[in-house]
Amino acid sequence: MTDFDFYQLARDIKRWGRELGFQQVGITDTDLSAHEPGLQHWLEQGYQGQMQWMAEHGNKRTRPAELVPGTARVICVRMDYLPGDTEQIKVLKNPTQAYVSRYALGRDYHKLIRKRLAQLGQKIEAALPEGLRPQGEQQNRAFVDSAPVLERPLADKAGLGWTGKHTLILNSEAGSWFFLGELFTYLPLPVDTSEQPNRCGECTACLKVCPTDAFPTPYTLDARRCISYLTIEHKGSIPEEFREPMGNRVFGCDDCQAICPWNKYAKPTAETDFLPRHSLDSADLTTLFQWSEAQFLNNTEGSAIRRIGYERWQRNLAIGLGNAPSDVRIQQALQAQLGQVSPTVDEHIEWALAQQNDPRKRRKRKIKAPPNSG
Template identity: 60%
Template structure:
């Protein structure tokens, strides 16, 4: 493909135009950078792998060559247009739900429809708009779908800095947003990287992580992270970590909820990200009793469905093991003691054992006292 020849002024105008179109398409911010990963980010990723912090995410190790060479993902790419889209629904009562041990806490990004489709579609629309304006340019949209090091690229594109919890933080918008990338072959002017970090002496995310998964600033051990344990991990959850998970049954937001920069986060205006089926505040016991059919129906088009029913039950069993010993909790667990999956049965048995502890029994006697 031969690209049109652009003057410097035309590229400047096009860059400004792209930012306007992106905002019209619902992105809150856009930055442009080169498809190059700097040596510091490569070294940090290698150290993370060498420490085994990726757990069973073998593809992380397999794809590191591609991660370090974004130019291999799309022929002729010269620029990465990095975008962010806020996802936090208004008034999701996150803290209140976390504190209510009978409720299921689902990561706020997963309450609505799966973001991948929506963001990829919008990025493709952006690519087409650029094409209508300046001719064929060769583009490809990415949303978590390939080995793209989206956080270093977002930082280089000026979207924010990487916080000690390893997520990108924007000083005016916090961190509750999705990232996406549009690779293009047009040599657009690049934006200034976000050079400073503003975590300072804060360590709230490290201190408050329920499982101490942030083992050092900028280092998350996925094997301890509740997001990994409840979503990516397809095997049993390590027993020592189960009591620490509380009622977090799909993902975890604690490191973001305690981050002082999130007082600047803004609610999303996207209908697709609004909670569906009351998933923002439903009882663990109710969700645990969903049939597989109900699970498939109620999570159609949602990121939750990708975890599968068995892992959903596994996670909920842990949440129920950490819940107060109410009748609803115990009868939900008892209803699944013979569930035809070794993993689910083992988690249910663990959960029932938690309720045999004396302190929980006292909870029953208080709850049932006249």
Template identity: 60%
Template sequence: MASLALQIKQWGLELGFQQVGITDTDLPEAEAHLENWLDNNFHGEMDYMQRHGLKRSRPELLHPGTLRVISVRMDYRTEAAAAMNQSLADPTSAYISRYALGRDYHKLMRNRLQKLADKIQAEIGSDLPGSMRAFVDSAPVLEKALAEKAGLGWIGKHSNVINRKAGSWFFLGELFTNLPLPIDSPAAAHCGECRACLDICPTQAIIAPYQVDARRCVSYLTIELYGSIPENLRPLIGNRIYGCDDCQIICPWNRFARLTDEQDFSPRHRLNTRQLLDVFAWSETEFLAKTEGSAIRRIGHQRWLRNIAVALGNAPASALIVDALKPMLNHDSDMVREHVQWALAQHQSVINPK
């Protein structure tokens, strides 16, 4: 098994993962943290976080027979994405979280994990039947806790996994297995007294170290929330129309972040340089075409317009913005109309000049 574990890590690197670690399924501390988080209703409308009971923190309940979890990480920061701080600083630009600029990572990583499972099964042969199942943010899995325990990094105060040599710009994936592989040592935490991520959060969603109230998080508000964005939080969102990277941008450990060679993660359709008025003008057909194969498509056209309307409301007063917003007052969606009305109200100096 020790030899097989070394082989698995080598195969993982060959398949494009930057690191592979192995851990057991014992997650009592993570389970307690999750239950406390849910008890405080920090999950908001993400009902799926509690729908599966203990399956999330007890892998053997999700995939019977699981003894070990093979945890992997894959860098996604591209050179184009690395230059996006300028876009965040320009209130007329459309800021999209860097992870979503290219191809949806779920299918790509799951396919790689399945190839890893196939290699493992071929190596052990039929005399030792392996039971393996791949997950990439697609089932109730405590992927961050597993990654930390497998030595891939520690969970930072912003709740993302940080690696001392690679920062935090990476995706996680898991392979559950019944093979009694030797396990790796957990990663030690290295946040120290730093609280940069707490201070930079635009909506102060990180209410305490290691405690994120998702109901205030820009990523939750622009991606997970189905209805209206609370009015008191709209001005704080700025020009972020899909997700938020502020806590990662400010993290000092990301000075060690590496650029990926994975071409599928490169920005598509110039999503890293779009203007708000440009993407607001997309019809539903255009939206579906330009987000094909992208994680962005999951929010649908109405929430896309909702998010951009808020960003346009936060942009400097402009007759061009007002002209773009007014026709959307006739949109079929009550939600879209509500956010457009709010955005127009922010431009009163243009609409009703003194």
């Protein structure tokens, strides 16, 4: 391997990555030992909630070479996903509209990014002389939020940004509205040493704006209190203490990103697959709640939303309707769905009807939304 120019290959990889639609490519080693104590403490606190897979697979999350034997480097990429002009703050402040996290408005990112990473891997292999091409356990393997991979620490080490107090990766030129992906490789590529310094400073806007106080300390997320977790990962009944703070957020929550000053540098995505489908960027809660299961499956085909299933979709929407201003049409829509899906959905519908009919809350309810930090 000593005669091969891995420095040129690394430069080529970054160029190929940009040609494939990634805004940035970085290369890092596999040493994540510094993150093992923090991950273990996080799990011991139970902050993972029902996401039991976070505690599975032993040390494979922090030891990439145990997940894919022979891994020597991790090629990290980021891809912008924020659609332009989605008026997220306006939607958050309209209690009759449904807020869907901006990453889920279009097609599911997993397949798109994994396919591009696979293409990057093919380009790498095609550039290698016969003696360096994968043999035996050697391989270039792509991951996109689908395996025990600590993608954010890897992205941080690879120079894609720094870890913000909200635990997301921030980039000084692009904010945080981007997806991450990884390509594990056996090749001894030169690593990037230009890690971005943490530039959060004294700012705590992301912590303060969280509707459910999901950050016990800076850089620590208690998923059990996070609206993204509650609306997507949490199965069964959502604790009542979180229902009013959820407002009209029915799939995910972007508040900690929306308020971040660094996101004034975010650029709209150039990927048409990430653009809104079925008017999900401005749909009425009632309209979505009246979808049949067949309509839900049809309208969310190829979308990240489909993974939560119809029951959780209806559960989340019922909470949104309960938080909306009192309206006879909303009450009729809620009544019409009683007994149609499951006892869990019925429980949330009953709660929503009680909210709708409570005169003490009818005129006072306001949705907490981050100010436009634009």
